Structures are given as structure tokens and as C-alpha cells.
Amino acid sequence: IDWVLLVPALLLLLWPGDRLMASQVELLSFDRMGNRSEAINRRRWVYVRWLDPIRGFGGAFLLKISLPLTTDLWSYLPGAEYGLFVAVLGLGMIAQLYTRREEGVLLGPVGYAVGMLFVLVPWPAAAVAVVSGITSLFAFRQVAAFFGFAAMVVGLVGMLFETPIIWLLPAVGVLLIPVSAGLMTGRTLEIPVPAETQSKN
DSSP states (O other): OOHHHHHHHHHHHHSOGGGTSOTTEEEEOHHHHTTOOSOBOGGGHIIIIIIHHHHHHHHHHHHHHHTTOOOOOGGGOOHHHHHHHHHHHHHHHHHHHOOSSSTTEEEOOHHHHHHHHHHHSOHHHHHHHHHHHHHHHHHHOOHHHHHHHHHHHHHHHHHHTTOOHHHHHHHHHHHHHHHHHHHHHTOEEEEEEEOBOOOOO
């Protein structure tokens, strides 16, 4: 295990996303987003657009090479390291769901999940899954739909591309965590967006 790489990987993956968001970022459901005006400060998109996807990608990439997991075959897979890999990914996704910004909701870590996905499966499978998730988000107007459909599609497309099962299982599993958490807690998944800029008039 390469601890020099493992430590930053753990920090990137396990640090709660709620703690990284500025106070000007708020959580909204898909329907509530449709009622907002365009008066937003574009600089507040830094976390929403870039930081979370980069954090998910960088953390998963560093974790994978730090253990190291360089084989696609079960017979050569180091069990303890792989178990740690899967556990950290799962705990990281769980850690992203908690938020103190609003009662009765969970943070929907869409960007974080997208970043992780591009490490776990080949980019064509990840890209198709992300597009399918975004399409279902608009179709069903539920943040949970993104995770559910992305998990289903990445599983199907991953098998089509013959993605090794040792990477496909964690990819599907982490995407299903937000959906399962929402069902078990009865809370709504909401996504972070820039707060509206107050008018000076």
C-alpha cells in the first residue's frame, strides 16, 4: 500500500461535500429549481460544476493506484486491498449524503458520482450512463432517478463492453447508495445550486 497516495485519496473521498460548499450554495429539488430566476452569481458554480467531479475522480483514481489494484482477474486480486477499496468508495458516497442545510433532505452528490464513475469503468460506458442519468433526471423530475438509471445503464453497457466485474460491481453499488438511502430514510435527494443573487433595487 502506498500511504503517500492513500492518505489524500481518503481525504478526497471521505470529506463530506456539505462541508466544502460555500454558504451561497443551496439545495433544491428538480421542481424547485424550475421556479428560480436567473439572478445567480456564476462564481458560485465552482463547487457544483468542477470541484465535486474532480474530487470524486481524483480520490477514486488515487485510491485505485495506491492499494494497488492493477489486475482485472479475481484469481490475482488482493482480497484485503480490494475490500478496502470497495469499503472506502461506499463510505465516501454515504459521507456525501449528509447535510445540515435543510431538514428532511439528503445531498445528491451527482458530480461526485460522475467523477468516480469515470475511474471505475471505461469512459464510453461511463459517458452513456451519465447521459442516461441526466435524461432520466429531466424525465422523472427526481434526483434519485439520475442514480437509479445511471446504475442500471452502467451495468448493462459495462457488460456490453466486457468491463471486468471487479470494477462493474462497485460502480453499480455506489450509484445505488443514494437511492437506497433516500428510500430507507424517507428523505428527498436534492442537488446543490448557486443561491439567487439578491436584487439591489
